[in-house]
Amino acid sequence: MKKIIIIGGGAMGSAFTIPCLENNNNVTITEPYSKRFIKDLSSKNKFHSALNIRLPKNLKFRKFSRDLLKEQFDLVVIALSLSGIDFIGKELKNLKIKTPILVLTKGLKYEKKINKILTISEQLKKNYKGMNISVLKGPCLAKELARKNQTSVVIANKDIKVAKSIGKLISTKYYLTEYTKDIIGVEVCSAIKNIYSMIIGAGQSLNAASNLFQKSIIEMKYLTKYFKGKDETTSGLAGVGDLYVSAAGGRNSKMGSYLGKGFTFKTAKKKFMSKDTVEGEQLAREIAPFVFKKIDKKKIPLMINLLKTIIGNKKLKIKV
Ligand SMILES: NC(=O)c1ccc[n+]([C@@H]2O[C@H](COP(=O)([O-])OP(=O)(O)OC[C@H]3O[C@@H](n4cnc5c(N)ncnc54)[C@H](O)[C@@H]3O)[C@@H](O)[C@H]2O)c1
Incomplete structure (x- = not known):
């Protein structure tokens, strides 16, 4: 059993907890921004208003804090929308965590000062180069994943072993994972x-x-x-x-x-x-x-x- 924390309790972050729990991991979700999702996730029946389902009982919800991020996890998952990436990058900066990070967020950022387009993993690494970042993308409607409809995604990391070890933690019969070293291509596409x-x-x-x-x-x-x-x-x-x-x-x-x-x-x-x-x-x-x-x-x-x-x-x- 591994300890996984998911940052972002929106549709995708919450749907993602389901295959993680099915693999007998110890899964915690936290929500730094949205009052609506905090209310959903902290409610007794864990009814998620965007997914329209009750989340599994064994999913733990914790209030977002820096202290929470300092705790020991085996995998940190970022499921915020693009506008939350700057925020979480700064929060993670001083912690210098070595734990594998998996980014679900899709998007690109224009960095005016250097006149460059940055992918999300590049943007996060700007704060702390030592971050061990993998990205997971692909055709995945959160509502379908939450209902265990078959879904295939790709995990990218320059070190394919890291991508595969994450895949082992999260893949199920209905959540299938492929692997690639092409982080940049996956993020751009x-x-x-x-x-x-x-x-x-x-x-x-x-x-x-x-x-x-x-x-x-x-x-x-x-x-x-x-x-x-x-x-x-x-x-x-x-x-x-x-x-x-x-x-x-x-x-x-x-x-x-x-x-x-x-x-x-x-x-x-x-x-x-x-x-x-x-x-x-x-x-x-x-x-x-x-x-x-x-x-x-x-x-x-x-x-x-x-x-x-x-x-x-x-x-x-x-x-x-
Ligand atoms: N990788 C995949 O398989 C996959 C699949 C679907 C969606 N996504 C991506 O996941 C991301 C989230 O999608 P969703 O459907 O859960 O969206 P959502 O609107 O349901 O949830 C958005 C999340 O981002 C947070 N957020 C929004 N603005 C913020 C801010 N300014 N600061 C901090 N946090 C903020 C919200 O509180 C919430 O946790 C998107 O980038 C989407 O493209 C990825």
């Missing part, structure tokens, strides 16, 4: 698929969406290579795999469908999705300054179009 699923969602018929799907993959391959990831990673679970699930049904593709109908982003958000977080929009705003300046526009016309649509609040110009 799992982030940019949020933008490409908006683009595919803009297709107003299956035929049009398929055409956009195929062209999106070509652009994803280009961008993955640009950021020094491996070509084959785009065809893997973190690339095409995750793109499929996001394009088939998710908040990004839903927003894309409104853009494809001719709404501007602001109107569509206000009218149809006022309470939803659209991760692709957040990423578009984050990386746009870098993409516009540094990347050959001819190589990524769909991405450029979408970024201009969101940043300028203009109508989408892709022919759909």
Whole structure:
């Protein structure tokens, strides 16, 4: 039995506790930010309002604190959304922990001072280089995982042995894990698929969406290579795999469908999705300054179009 702590009690962090517990680990979840999730997780019946299920009774909830992070765990899992990464990076900085860290968060960050796009693991390492970080990505709807629907994901670490040892702790019959050394490729693909699923969602018929799907993959391959990831990673679970699930049904593709109908982003958000977080929009705003300046526009016309649509609040110009 290993001790696992999951930081982030949102949909994904909470769903992730289920395979971890099934493997007879001692699992603690903590929530640093959201009052709603603290209330859910500390309630007697552990009903999770985003997953719409009761979490297992043997899941422990602990109040978030620095002292909690100082305790001895075998695995630290980060399941916060992108906006929580800066915060947790600073919290972990002074602790200099050597414990393996597994990041579930998807996204990229533009570091203005050095004019570079950083992956989440790079951003965390900025605080403390010695962190032992693996990332886990792939097509995984939290609600499906929580219901034990079969899910396959990929764990990346430069040292494949570390990735495999984490896989051993968390994989079950319904939660299957693959492994790769290509951390950068996995992180880039799992982030940019949020933008490409908006683009595919803009297709107003299956035929049009398929055409956009195929062209999106070509652009994803280009961008993955640009950021020094491996070509084959785009065809893997973190690339095409995750793109499929996001394009088939998710908040990004839903927003894309409104853009494809001719709404501007602001109107569509206000009218149809006022309470939803659209991760692709957040990423578009984050990386746009870098993409516009540094990347050959001819190589990524769909991405450029979408970024201009969101940043300028203009109508989408892709022919759909
Ligand atoms: N790796 C995977 O298999 C996988 C699957 C699904 C989602 N995800 C990713 O996991 C992340 C979380 O997704 P989710 O569906 O659980 O989202 P969610 O909205 O349900 O939960 C978000 C979590 O982030 C925290 N948070 C939000 N803003 C914060 C801030 N400013 N400071 C500190 N904490 C903050 C919230 O309190 C909550 O714990 C996203 O990046 C998502 O893309 C990963």
